Amino acid sequence: MANILLGVTGSVAAVKTPLLYEMLRRLGHTIKIVATQASLYFFDPADLPRGSLVQDEDEWPGRSEGRRWQRDDEVLHIQLRRWADLLLIAPLDANTLAKLANGLADNCLTCVWRAWESGRPVLLAPAMNTLMWQHPATGRHLRQIATDMGTTPPAGLALDDLLNWINAHCPRLRIVAPEDRRLACGDVGVGAMAALDTIAAVVQSVVDSTVR
């Protein structure tokens, strides 16, 4: 059984966070959630077990009251990195995808990513509007992430082929492909986050094959 860090970003698919938490918990895993500010628009933290959710302000305890960092205070994103066997980001929105690919570290989740130990697996479940998904930046960013994780995909692959290539060649990186259906915005096309049981099955297969 694994310690799973579940990153949640600002896609409508974040409404499923409590369900995904429960599904992974039933598989026997221990889960902590790191939520971006935008993702909190889509689910109620009260629907999660107390203590399971990390928000950005938890990185900076007391900051709004003028408290300053004290020696021996923990650095939360590093603590989370040490704790986690596996990082799952579901949903992964276009904005955070771009940050991951470019190394930006301006919230707890992207700091965990930037500090991630390269030997530990990462699963990404993108969710975005079809035209966002089909934008050239998506392939560029996924290719960059694979390269940063040690395996450079061939140039010029179509998005589907790129995902297949990454999943076949990057042992520590799995992309759970988005689905083709009616999206929350009303458009029909590729971009909906994969079904929760698909994501859970990929998590389990990665845990079975890579986690100590």
Ligand SMILES: Cc1cc2nc3c(=O)[nH]c(=O)nc-3n(C[C@H](O)[C@H](O)[C@H](O)COP(=O)(O)O)c2cc1C
């Ligand atoms: C109602 C609503 C739905 C959104 N859905 C998505 C989405 O599915 N995918 C996406 O990439 N961005 C979506 N966005 C935009 C992101 O929330 C926005 O880019 C935000 O800055 C992401 O911040 P984060 O990456 O820090 O979570 C949506 C925004 C709103 C207001």
